[in-house]
């Protein structure tokens with residue numbers, strides 16, 4: 001007797017007509033035609049069953065605050081940071097919690113069940129940290145939330161930040177953050193990476209730094225981050241986010257940098273979520289913005305919003321395998337390429353074997369020249385010739 005049986009799903013690796021059996025919150029079998037009774041049966045009808053989406057870079061303390069205290073007129077990162085500085089003194093724990101919970105509802109409805117968010121620790125009141133620690137606990141039954149202690153204005157720029165960051169880690173924040181390119185000098189940036197990696201090593205934590213988020217080709221803190229990662233034995237536990245300076249670097253330097261980063265074993269994340277809560281939007285945008293149009297590229301992009309960030313966050317028992325948590329998303333698409341192209345409805349979002357969100361399939365009813373019909377966007381996927 002199973003708790004849940006999903007019948008006739010297509011899996012991200014292309015296997016078709018697969019049944020997935022769930023018991024006690026875990027996947028117990030995946031095969032063609034599983035026999036047995038189940039308390040609940042979902043007919044997948046050939047739709048894509050994916051592990052849940054994972055967002056490895058978010059700012060949940062600032063989410064849904066657009067327009068407070070005023071709009072970002074230039075649309076630039078620097079005006080955004082300045083605006084956040086204006087809003088920050090008036091933040092309350094209650095407001096942070098309310099906005100974050102509202103965003104988590106949206107995320108879950110999109111099948112996004114794990115998020116790593118930075119939390120600004122620049123204001124020593126730490127209402128952002130208190131708020132998101134409360135949110136992490138409240139959403140835990142349905143969403144894995146990981147918090148990064150993030151010194152938005154720089155680790156060395158104001159004297160109280162180092163103590164506030166340590167206090168945030170004492171309170172239970174999971175990951176050590178940083179922003180070396182925003183320190184006053186290159187040397188301060190280098191020193192901040194060393195200090196923050198040392199803290200992570202001493203506390204046994206992961207590191208996720210905003211690194212070289214600038215057009216300056218000489219912003220090369222990622223090199224220092226990779227070197228300090230090796231020095232402190234943090235391999236596999238460090239992420240450098242944004243790295244936008246890389247597009248301005250000369251090719252010779254990058255050819256030297258990449259093997260160093262490979263030694264660090266980090267995952268580079270050059271994408272923004274743009275606030276829709278839909279990781280398929282991110283992948284869709286990446287197909288165009290990074291010209292990743294090949295079949296293999298699109299497979300890599302689907303991995304980049306599922307299994308790759310799951311590894312980055314260190315999620316355990318994640319995936320579509322027997323023994324894994326029964327966390328899954330049934331999409332109104334026939335395969336992963338269709339999922340990225342259509343950004344389709346999330347028919348079922350399942351957490352630990354229970355359906356926690358549903359969206360009915362999108363179907364248009366037609367009446368053309370008296371000829372009735374219906375259009376299901378997922379029926380337009382290319383079909384393999386038999």
Ligand SMILES: [Zn+2]
Nearest residue numbers: 057059118210
């Ligand atoms: Zn960021």
